[in-house]
Amino acid sequence: MDGTxxxxxxxxxxxxxxxxxxTLQHYDNIGLLPTPGRTDGGRRYYTEEDLLCLEQIIFYxxxxxxxxxxxxxxxKRPKLSQIEQTLHEQEVVLYKKIEDAHASIAAIKACRTAIAAGNYPSWQLLTSFIQTLRNSNLTDWGQYPFSDDQNGILGKHFAKDQDAFDLYHTWRVLAFKAVTLSESGTAPDDPAAQDLAxxxxxxxVDVTEGDAEQIRAFTQVQKDRASWPEGDRELMDASQSFIDQSVNHYLTSQSNQKGGL
Structure with missing residues (x-):
């Protein structure tokens, strides 16, 4: 060691x-941050590099x-590429935990929707879908073959990752509610179904800005489900019919109300 x-x-x-x-003694004992040596007086010491390593440990x-x-x-002295790789890997882990939490929240909201409609939730169905959804997450959509039109629409709307994340989980919550209402025997024109619609x-409308062409492109993504992540595809398969019926009734009602004004 240099005296300076x-x-x-x-x-x-x-x-x-x-x-x-x-804690430092524990890190030393397990070899995570061993002390490099002792002073002339026999006391353990650490260096500036050890300080940087400890700061990494605390951060991670x-x-x-x-x-x-x-x-x-x-x-010691990690390359920027090494730090970037570690951060990327842990970011994926944390997003997966958030995804799992959102799947549980979607199930809770679906249960409350069924209860508000005066029905008992289908516990087996909800449990099955929670497990299924945990096998899919937003990152899986990176493999989906979006068309140029779809990329143009979704890419413009999802310039920020948070926008895509918000839409993804909004859709999941609504689809989960639709499955629950459908399985409990709720009619598409029921007030609970119309709130969903x-x-x-x-x-x-938020995604497409109400533009007919963009709505068609958005709808086509829902129809082309063969390449969807498995969990999301199963959820859409189970909810699509009820959603379509409920939304069609909702739009017809809105049209009739405007026509009667």
Whole structure:
């Protein structure tokens, strides 16, 4: 060690980073952050590079990585490409957890929709779809062969990832509700079904800006389901008929009301 290099004793490193001395000892024992040596007085010390490694450990741990995973990823003087790869991998993991939470939320909303209509939810159906949806997520749609027209429409609307995420989960919630209402015997003209139809049509108009050509392109995506992720395809197959009937009744009612004015 060069005499000009800054060193940190165990207590100093703990104070500088906000971890406990016991944590540093644990990291040393498991080989995650071993102390490089001892001072002339026999006290353990860390270097500036060790400080940077510890900061990586703390950061990755805050993202939810296990110590075992961190041990494989934290290196001294990491390349930017290594950091980028680690961040990408953990981002995918976290989005998957969010997707799973949204699937559960969709099931809760579907249950409440059935209850509001005076029906008992189909527990077996809901459980099955929760498990199915957890096998599909938004990233799976990267493999879907969108046409040029569809890319033009969706690409313009989803310039931000959050927009795509919001639409994806709005659709899932509505489709889940449709399946639940259909299975509970609710008629498409029932008030609960019409509330669903209104929300669904609002979603379509928001995406397409109400343009007839864009609506056709958007609708075609729903029809061309062979290349959809499995979970989403099964959900759409189960909900499409009820959604179509409910929305058709809703649009007819809206047209009749305008015509009567």
């Amino acid at each position: 290099d800054k060193i940190y004793l165990v207590g100093e490193l703990a104070a500088a980073t906000g971890v406990t001395v016991r 741990k805050s993202l939810g990585l296990s110590l075992q995973e961190i041990r494989d990823k934290v290196v 209104k929300d669904y049509w609002t979603m379509v």
